[in-house]
Amino acid sequence: MSALKVWDIHGGIHPPERKELSNRGPVQQPPLPARLVVPLAQHLGAPAEPCVSVGQRVLKGQKIAEASSFVSAPVHAPTSGVVGFIGPQPYPHPSGLPNTAIVIDSDGLDEWTTLQPTADYRVLEPTALLELIREAGISGLGGAGFPTAVKLAARPTQQIRTLIINGTECEPYITADDLLMRERAAALVAGIDILAHLIAPSEVLIGIEDNKPEAIAAVRQALGERPYVLKVFPTKYPSGGEKQLIQILTGEEVPSGGLPADIGMLCQNVGTCVAVHDAVLLGRPLISRITTLTGEALARPMNVEALIGTPVAELLAFAGLQPERLDRLIMGGPMMGFSLPSLEVPLVKTANCLLAVTAAELPPPPPALPCIRCGECAEACPAALLPQQLHFFALGQEHDQLRAHNLFDCIECGACAYVCPSSIPLVQYYRAAKAEIRELEQKQQKAEHSRQRFETRQERLRKxxxxxxxxxxxxxxxxARAKAAQGETSTSPGDTAAPQAAGAGALSDEQKRLKIEASMAQVALKKAEKQLANHATAELEAQVAQLREAAEAAQRALEAATPAAPTVAPASTPDAEKKAKIEAAMLKAQLRKLEKIEAPDAEQQAELARLREQLAAAERDLASAPLPAAKPAAADEALKKAKIEAAMLKAQLRKLEKIEAPDAEQQAELARLREQLAAAERDLASAPPPAAKPAAADEALKKAKIELAMKRAELKKAEKAGADAAELARLGEALAAAEQALHAAEQASAKPAPELVRTDKQPVDEALRALKTELAFARADLRKLERDEQADPNALQAARTRLAEAEQRLTEQAG
Incomplete structure (x- = not known):
């Protein structure tokens, strides 16, 4: 079926077609390559990810790389063989940079993997049918390379009403689609049937230029009674552009910056339709394509159905390349193609033509001249742009103006450069400007993303x-509540027979609130003071001053709300005396902590003075407090506490005396402890013996015995540990003093002196004792060296030898 109504596009040109070079013979089958290089990026979007490993044998049609994202397509093995390499390989791109590819060493068998054709695709759900197309790795074969499954995916807000099949092939030299429609028209129509079933359009339009009569006849015959509309229109370049073809066939225009789907249109290339037929009805993935080999540097221009990954050099050799005549090798047509830097690159899915031209056939353009504002480019532009303005904006990098003049509507067809009398390479300027704008947009997106991440992090940290x-x-x-409750409990009198006094001592709700606020203010003040001590700044000093004022104000409010204490103070209770002593001890601890600071600042000195005043007041209160009448053994308790204090001072003194090289602060601490210990011992010596304890002498005797046992145990422990001579001497003196104290306690005790029962012992062998002593010292020295991680190995060996010799001499002496 055909329709006469077609429309025209703005601009366009009519370059020499030169299609007769390659469309006179059938599609040829080149020989099977020995090695195929299959790039992982043969489509728009993310490159595929390998799913095979080096050394693995693969079959023809087997998947070797998975799609890595939604806009991606898998890759399949073009033939059977072994994966020889995965990594950078030559890639068909103007930059000449390598790209990741899978290299397959063919085994020559061309053995297919197990295929799964679909008998009746009409029974499949649209999602299942779309998945078959996706897994076949089909991307647009017209040149753009957009993944077909992504293009066919249904959009809820975009109902496709017109399916357009592009058989235009308007660029000079290229005849791949022409030969495809001639030889595989039935498969083409079957592929259109599958697409029509999948997207259910209202109409299907097939567009073919009138310079392909054989293809038009073949397609018309294959259509039969189908309701598809075949439209034939005059040849003009670039009528094969997607937006231009829509305008020619329907008279509608795609809006600037929009897609055909925005107006209910969907375009597919005839090669893509045949690939869909092969994938669904035959189960074959996209592993080959028809490519035009043309140009005057070839002896036999032709069309071949070549495997993806075939080296370009082998295809050109099959077409009779004449290297001496070759000037440039172009992948694609002369208008939109690009020159290949090497013949070692592989064939990819988007390669519809390899153009080997001579210098006379396609001479290099002359040097560019200044623009003369002739307007030829604007008349030839099929997108109705202003190429000369875009050129000037691109030179000045005026990106906002480029966007305002719809730079991205340019399809880079090259019509403007073709008609330019100044030979300005306009398309190259547009491509560079597009790349710059895309790069800036990516940077802005990254910056915006970073800003959002930073703000999110700041918000998270703030929360x-x-x-x-x-x-x-x-x-x-x-x-603060717990402290207030504890204070309330402790201040209440213990006598249950005085309920009126207990009620008078209870705190009201207002007093509790004020007490809590005062406690919280003190906590905040102490925290700020610690921060100021670590990092002194003007801001922290101001904050500490404000907090101190707030704490003082809270304390004043609490004191104002607290009723005055009664003039007649009750008798001092044991609990009150205990609290006073605890308060004094806490003041002492705080005072010692501040006294250890080497260079206190003004605030710390003020704190020291305040603590000394409070401690002096607390000690005066304790001294003036009457002794409780109900505690006759107070003198004994005081004596016991004095002894405990002296013992604690002795322990601290011993600990500091063990330091080998004390610094100035430690020496000052030693002197202070010695003075305190001497004062404590004088107090103990001058204290009268307890009168109410008749068995004090017996208790003193018991303690003297315990002290002697402890000194003897300390000396033995030091000897076993291998202590130095000075430590052993000190412990020996302490043991002798303990023995003298025991003798004195025995004399003061009422108990009779113990009877000494002497037993006849063997005489001591002084030589044996000396050997045992030597053995003990040798063992102690060896253990000390073994505990030292940095000990000299020679010293260790010498210590072991000494120990072995001492043991041998002792054994000989004892035997």
């Missing part, structure tokens, strides 16, 4: 800090 602050406040409030 975390707020949560931590809330938790800190909750803990401080809880601690």
């Amino acid at each position: 975390a800090e707020e949560q931590k602050e809330a938790e800190r406040k909750a803990r401080a409030e809880k601690a």
Whole structure:
């Protein structure tokens, strides 16, 4: 079926077609290559990811790379063989840069994998049918290389009403689609049937230029009674462009910056339709394509059905390449193709033509001259753009103006450069400007993404800090409440017979609130003071001053709300005395901590003075407090505490004396402890013996015995550990003093002196004792060296030899 109504496009040119070079014979089958290089990026979008490994044998049609994203397509093995390499290989691109590819060493068998053809695709769900096309690795074979499955995917807001099949092939020299429609018209129509079933359009239009009469006849015959509309229109370049073909066949125009789907249109190339037929009805993935081999540098221009990955050099050799005549090798046509830097590149899915031209056939363009504003380019532009303005904006890198003048509507057909009398390579300027704009957009997107990530992180940190602050406040409030409750409990009198006094001592709700606020203010002040001590800044000093004022104000409010204490103070209770002592001890601890600071600042010195005043006041209160009448053994308790204090001072003194090389601070601490210990011992010596304890002498005797046993145990432990002579001497003196103390306690005790029962012992062998002593010292020295990780190996060996010799001499002496 055909229709007469067609439309025209703006501009366009009529370059020499030169299609007669390659369309006079049938499609040829080149020989099977010994090695195929299959790139992983043969389509628009993300490259595929290998799913095979080096050394693995693959079969023809087997998947060797998976699609890595939605806009991607898998890759299949063009023949059977062994994977020889996966990595960078020559790639057909103007830059000449390599790209990742899978190299297959053919085994010559061309053995197919198991295929799964579909008997009746009409029973399949659209999603299942679309998945078959996706898994076949089909991408647009007209040159763009957009994954077909992505293009066919249904869009909820875009209903496709017209399916357009592109059989135009308007570029000079190229005849691949022409031969395909002649020889495989039935497969073409079957592929159109599958696409029509999948997207269910209202109409199907097939567009073919009138310079392909054989293809038109073959397609018309294959259509039969189908309701598809075959439209034949005059030849003009570039009528094969997607937007231009839509305008020619329907009279509608795709809006600037839009897609054909926006107006309910979908275009597919005739080669893509045949690939869909092979994938669905035969189960074959896209592993080969028809490619035109043409140009005057070839002895036999032709069309071949070549395997993807076939080296270009082998295809040109099959077509009779004459190297001495070859000037340039172009992949694609003379208008939109690009020169290949090498013959070692492989054939890819988008390669519809290899044009080997001579210097006379396609001479290089003359040097560019300044633009004369003739307007020829604007008249030839099929997209109705202003090429000369775009050229000037591209030179000035005025990206906003380029966007405003619809640079991205340019299809890079080259019509403007073809008619330019100044030979300006306009398309190259447009391509460079597009690349710059895309790069800037990517940078802006990355910057925006980074900004969003930064703001999200800052918000997350802010919320975390707020949560931590809330938790800190909750803990401080809880601690303040607990402290207030403890203070309330402790201040209440213990006598249950005085309910009126207990009621008078209870805190009201307002007093509790003020006490909690005062406690929280003190906590915040101490925290800020610690921060100021670590990092002194003007901001922190101001903050500490504000917090101190707030704490003082809270304390004043609490004192104002607290009723005055009664003039007649009750008798001092044991609990009150205990609290006073604890308060004094806490003040002492804080004072010692501040005294250890080497160079205190003004604030710390003020804190020291305040603590000394508070400690002096607390000690005066303790000294003036009357002794409880109900505790007759207070003198004994005081004596016991004095002894405990002296013992603690002795322990601290011993610990510091063990330091081999004390610094100035440690020496000062030693002197202070010795003074305190001497004062404690004087107090103990001048203290009268407890009158209410008749068995004090017996208790002293018991303690003297315990002290002697402890000193003896310390000396033995030091001897076993291999302590130095000075330590052993000190412990020996302490043991002698303990023995003297025991003798004195025995004399003061009422117990009779112990009877000494002497037993007859064997005389001591001084030589044997000396050998045992030597053995003990040798063992101690060896253990000390073994504990030292940096000990000299020679010293260790010498210590082991000494120990072995000492053991041998002792054995000989004892035997």
